[in-house]
Amino acid sequence: MIDPRPGDAFQPGELLNNTYRIEALLGRGGTSDVYRARSEISGRLVALKVLKSEFSGNDDYLVLLTREEEIREVRHDAVVRYSENHRTQDGLVYLLMDYVEGPGLDKKLKQGPMPAEDLLIVCRRVAEGLAAAHRRNIVHRDLSPDNIILRGGDPAQAVIIDFGIAKDTNPGAETIVGNEFAGKYAYAAPEQLNGQTDARSDIYSLGALLLANYRGASPDIGRNPMEVVQKKSEPLDTTGVPEPLKTLIDRMTAPLPADRLQSADAVLEFLRAPDVDGDVDDPDATVIVPPPRTPAPEKAASLAKTSRSAAPPAPGGKSRSGLFAVLAVLALGLGGVGAYLSGMFGGSGYPVADPFSLVVEKPAEGPARAVGYVPDDTSRTALTRLMTQQSGQADLTLASGDLADTWPTDVMALLDRVQPLDQWRLVINGNAAQLSGVTSDAALHDRLSAAFANGLPGALTGAADIRLDPVFLSAETLTPVLDEMADCGPLTLPGAGPVGYGPETDVVVTGRVAETATRIGLFDALRALAGERNVVLDVEVLNPTLCLIESHLPSAPPGGIDVSFIVGDRDEPNPSGRFFVGENPVIDIVLPANVTEGYLTVSILDVSGDVFHLLPNLNRQDNSVAALRQGRSGAVTVRVAYDLQEAASNGRLAFRVDDSTLGKSKIIVLHSAQPLFDGLRPTTESAVGYARALQENFEADHGSIQSLDSRILVTAKP
Template identity: 60%
Template sequence: MITSQPSDLFQPGDLLNNTYRIEMLLGRGGTSNVYKARSEISGNLVAIKVLKQEFSGNEDFTVLMAREENIREIRHDAVVRYSENHRTPDGHIYLLMDYIDGPGLDKKLKQGPMEAADLLIICRRVAEGLKAAHARNIVHRDLSPDNIILRDGDPAKAVIIDFGIAKDTNPGAETIVGNEFAGKYSYAAPEQLAGNTDARADIYSLGALLLANFRGASPSLGANPMEVVENKQKPLDTDGLPAPFKQLIERMCDPDPNSRLGSAADVLAFLDRVESDPEAATPPLPEPPSDEATIIVPNAAAPAKATSTRKSEPTQAETSRSKAPLLALIAILALGMAGAGAFFSGLFDPLLGPRYPVAQPFTLIVEKTKTGPSRAIGNMPSEDSRDALVALVEQADITLSSGAISESWGEDILATLTPLSDLQRWRLAVSDNQAKLSGITSDPDLAAALNAKFEDGLPGGLDGTVEITYRLPVLAISQVRGLIGGFEDCGPLHVTPGSVGGGFGPEDTITVTGRLAGSETRVRMFDALRRLAGSRKISFEVEILNPSLCVVEGALPNAPTGEIDVAFSTGNDNVPNPSGRFFVGENPVIDIELPATISTGFLTVSILDVSGNVFHLLPNLSRQKNSIAELRGDTTGPFSVRVAYTLAESALNGGLAFRVDDSTLGKSRVLVLHSSEPLFAGLRPTSESAVGFAEALKENSARDAGLILSMDSKILETALP
């Protein structure tokens, strides 16, 4: 079990979207965390994948989550079922999926080697899931032991999870997280290191992870990238593997993608063949007959087959005569093959020009997103135009192709792209000679100039539309939330929405509210937000507490504020002190003021001291009654409960009293919980550490969350006179 931390977005007991009760944290990833939760409506368990706050304003990662949601169209028991994306009121994006109860193969890997028989069952099950995914042109690209879970521990119920970097292989589709290599080196196919991925890469990864689980250890690929690349070109070590498991892994993990089992269907066919005939681990190779030789002769109409049959030993003369036509034929074939080799190798290119595969349609997408790098994916007709395009963008995945395009197509594309560099966002999508160019800028002069440039249409043989739009410069609220999320060291920080769809226009003020553990964090957050906000005004309505208070802050229950108030007075002279500020030598007195409407339930009052201690004012060992009905007695209307006394009162009744000294200066917090039943399943000690109190809050959160009616608090500050 992974221990929750105060900085985690959700805590056990939290209720999400009024439906899903968080039970535990399942895992932390680079861009998201995954929680186990239960529907309060159906009682079903779900897994909730939450995009980290710092990425919630990044369009690339929100696209990632949206694309992962679309994989819900894969309907197979061996593929985790996705539901849909949601957004919390604070802008956090989360994705619902089935909760799979069982160990992952990564856990099984740590436990030691697995039986080949179980791994063959897992192979069949996962291959069936991959077949369903590949049928929709979805390649996982990151198959590894931690992405396969055995539901209920049963190999026959293996489930593939985490399609977060899956790639849609439909023509023109892009990788979710870019076109660079994705996947774990230990299990990735060799071609993935060069950015080439198709269904065969998943076959390799499945074989590699099965081999790792058989041996009980991950593959060791080397100490540096060069060794990794070199070792990836070598066959995996299958010494000691039993048949047919050995033959299966060798066929699935051939370094040459053209030589390995090419699809999930091929893997299943191999397993079917083995089950029906255990000796037939690999397809039998045909043996050539001893008395005949077969030669395939190229022919424009159809291949001809020449067969000569020998029934007795030939004489030397016969042998010489029979070899003559064969040698001549071989010479003709060799000459033809040499010519073909020269043609396809490009030897004749200076005379005939290079011949590239046909792309139908001939497509290209070049774009610059709001936050991501400029990138291009698709086809170009020549090396020169490809190289010029690559120089214009930061990422490129370009294939040299031929197609039904104008002669000046490459030059026209470059002429279209060159003036776009100053746009904030732009996109050029081309299919054959049809193109659409769109762009956004906050500079009205630039928008006017570009629209004038393309007033007569796109350059050369390109035909299509141009839309360059001027937009008032707006800073998205998700970007601000994503930034301040990295500074939350004392509970959540909140951003007041701006005037433009929740975002901030040039004249808007960005207002941040909440609590921080110290002034240093406030300064760093202000500096970071200033760089993001540009000329916009910034207002910090942030309360500075201290690390001890913030330890408890992260563990406090989610409960609404109520009508209960905390009143301060100075015991030295019985004078009200609404500021809550007390100087050295003074005696703080604390009263909890209840309105007439509150006459039932229980009060729990604690003071979280600046020194890192917590004093439980009500109830405690010397004052155990905290029922509001008992505290009120026969009193009706507004009612006051004293929880910290004057020194004189304390001497008479033994109640808690305080005197400020110069060893505990700073901010303390008085916390008042109104609950329907007593909390903590018993009394807490009169005093304890902030860490101990935070742990008690977490341990009792599931039980107490439904009991708490309201939570109110007020800061008490001590200072030198």
């Protein structure tokens, strides 16, 4: 489990929708957090995914969460069951799903290799779940070890989770949603790099994760996007994997979608009747190797079986079918050469590439590289020379495509412009291009931004994003944003070093804000300045009234006096401090053993702007610690707000939540050496007036208030 933070959406013990009691935080993500909760009606455990507050008002993320909710239509044991979306009174959106107890395959991956037999069982189970989802045209798009949980640790009880992909800009997350890519690089199918996804992409991802868990190590995908593109075009290395797992993975992870097992049902068919190729080291074995872009491997294997059964044995017991197969492949190869030379693949005489893609990059770390297609030898020579000058390398293939006549000139002109950047990346598909770059030179940033303001050179369509990113981000750069957005006391940057934030240092902000809208605006403003750095807002959202009072309260240290809550109607603890309309909040003050003298003043700063004095008041005037302890030593509990029935008999204060003033209120506990005021304050008064009176008292006698402790009480609709 993960330790909670004050800024988390929910706290352990909190009751949602008057039904689900939060038990623990299971994980934090870039856009959402996941909690374990229990239904107080049925006792059923559930997992609860909540969008972070800065995304709850963003329609794009709501659509993604709604898409995940639609998985509830898939009824299969291997697919996590979803319930529905809810929105809290504070505007947070959360999704309910079944809680699956057991290790994820990501945990198993860290523990080392898994047996092939277990992985075949996992494959069957997951393929059954995918088949059920695919029949409803639902593609996972992000299948990876962390999205498969083994219920009770049993491979036969594997469950697919997390069908919703959300944009995650945290470093290392590698999950992107947009026109270009969806999925994790290590397990994503090659076509996903170009934004093309269908059921066969899930087949590839399943095969890749099976291989990773067999090896006990994630796939090697390279150190930068250029290497990713190159490695994704190559078959996965299954050397040493035992049959039939090896052949299964090979057929699931062919780089070209058309060469894979075409459906989850096809995977299940293979598992029912494995069709494993013969041993290639056996000189008597018949091996047919399909040429590029021929029928899928399973069809080729079917042809191989036909050849074996139809060809009579050669004299001496040797099979001649291998020779016929080689001749057939050779004939196909010669046919391909003839077609190539005759221009059948395109007007230039080069094979047609669709999509016609090219990626050229100078990353922050590692050599520059160019990978993809070019339309002529002149372009290939120029790009190769450019990469050599950058101490990089080029892997370029001549091909034809639907390109503008000025394509080679336009591309080289664009690359010439970006050379001074610290790092850059150009992605081209046909005539469409996207350029991104980073520089620490403000003058260069302004010059290139102006040059590309109206688009890219020549016939290239698309845009350029040139970002100014100094090596170190100074705290002074961020301070104006914090000062502008601060509406509930100062916002601080506890992690800022002497020179600011390095390239991989998180920007952490602590403090309080008055509204969720402030938190969202703060996050957006900091993201615009932080570059690739992660922004962490460890801030508490209060409300305007409480924030106004905060600015008037005296400065005093905490004294270790605790505030605890009980639901009076049911006489049960409520550690979350959240009460719903109709409930009766009971409030206890817990004095630590070392607080034995002085006076206690307890008040509620209500969300409406009023103060209710719980101690002292007209019905309970003696607030000395000695009177409250009544001779008891150690930690002592003092009740200051009562159960309704008890209050009716003893005349003490009691409350019932109604829907007129919902939100956050604050319990203030002041420990002073002497009574704070001459005489009693009215039972109810203006919060601002009371805070000013406290401040005046504190200024007149700095030693009068020894400590200040507080606790938030939240009222909401069920």
